[in-house]
Amino acid sequence: MSFAELLAAALLILSALVVVRTSNAVHAALALIANFLVIAAVYVGLEARFVAMTQVIVYAGAIVVLFLFVIMLLSAAQANVGKDLLPGLQIPAILGSVALAGVLVYALGRFSAPANPGVLNGGLPQALGPLLYTPEKWLYALLLVGFLLLVATIAAVVLVEPERIVPEASKPASEEKELVGR
Amino acid sequence: MSWLVVSALLFAIGAYGVLSRRTAILVFLSIELMLNAANLALIAFARQWGSLEAQVVTLFVIAIAAAEVAVGLGLIVAIFRRRETTGVDELRGLRG
Numbered sequence: 001m002s003f004a005e006l007l008a009a010a011l012l013i014l015s016a017l018v019v020v021r022t023s024n025a026v027h028a029a030l031a032l033i034a035n036f037l038v039i040a041a042v043y044v045g046l047e048a049r050f051v052a053m054t055q056v057i058v059y060a061g062a063i064v065v066l067f068l069f070v071i072m073l074l075s076a077a078q079a080n081v082g083k084d085l086l087p088g089l090q091i092p093a094i095l096g097s098v099a100l101a102g103v104l105v106y107a108l109g110r111f112s113a114p115a116n117p118g119v120l121n122g123g124l125p126q127a128l129g130p131l132l133y134t135p136e137k138w139l140y141a142l143l144l145v146g147f148l149l150l151v152a153t154i155a156a157v158v159l160v161e162p163e164r165i166v167p168e169a170s171k172p173a174s175e176e177k178e179l180v181g182r
Numbered sequence: 183m184s185w186l187v188v189s190a191l192l193f194a195i196g197a198y199g200v201l202s203r204r205t206a207i208l209v210f211l212s213i214e215l216m217l218n219a220a221n222l223a224l225i226a227f228a229r230q231w232g233s234l235e236a237q238v239v240t241l242f243v244i245a246i247a248a249a250e251v252a253v254g255l256g257l258i259v260a261i262f263r264r265r266e267t268t269g270v271d272e273l274r275g276l277r278g
């Protein structure tokens with residue numbers, strides 16, 4: 001690895017550790033933005049420029065800002081308040097994630113690339129477009145994902161809708177009489 | 183090869199966050215970290231294999247993560263309205 005790649009890997013690990021360890025939720029979201037921007041730079045180095053741009057626009061620009069908005073809305077910046085019903089979870093969590101890292105590194109270490117790989121064309125939109133918009137390739141999957149996003153938007157609106165105020169006409173008759181008498 | 187190792191480490195850090203965090207919003211942030219580790223592995227595979235299909239799959243992962251965040255944050259806001267908390271330890275009943 002070159003020096004820039006090592007620096008990017010160190011920044012990725014460091015910002016991820018900040019995301020999972022800091023006690024302030026706003027700091028965690030900001031560290032996540034830093035992580036996503038470094039990942040986008042890594043994508044450019046790995047010949048995936050269109051995915052890098054999508055990463056910056058969708059993840060760092062939209063998703064994390066939505067997270068920040070909800071953190072502010074719920075006044076949930078203090079991440080570790082409240083009673084911990086499962087004390088002593090830290091050590092099993094650390095052991096489990098270290099074991100998971102070992103298994104994943106072992107499994108990925110067994111991967112071997114083919115002798116003569118194909119051409120990526122830098123991962124530009126001109127290279128990805130024919131794959132995305134050809135019916136024999138991924139066109140129908142793209143349409144389905146668009147429909148999924150529509151359903152998710154409607155679901156979010158329905159979920160956060162406040163409870164309806166009961167209109168006057170549907171109230172019980174006795175209550176109505178009382179109101180009229182007054 | 184080396185980016186695959188980095189993505190494995192990022193995925194394990196995200197799993198640690200999911201297991202150890204107490205607030206639902208931060209559990210969601212850790213899930214995003216894990217999704218990005220998977221994306222990084224896909225892009226590294228695309229580079230080594232010389233095939234663009236993995237990059238297309240990465241775009242789909244990003245779109246589905248956006249949908250998941252919309253629904254998940256809506257759920258968190260709805261739960262907070264009713265329970266005044268988003269702590270995953272205290273939300274034990276499904277009755278609502």
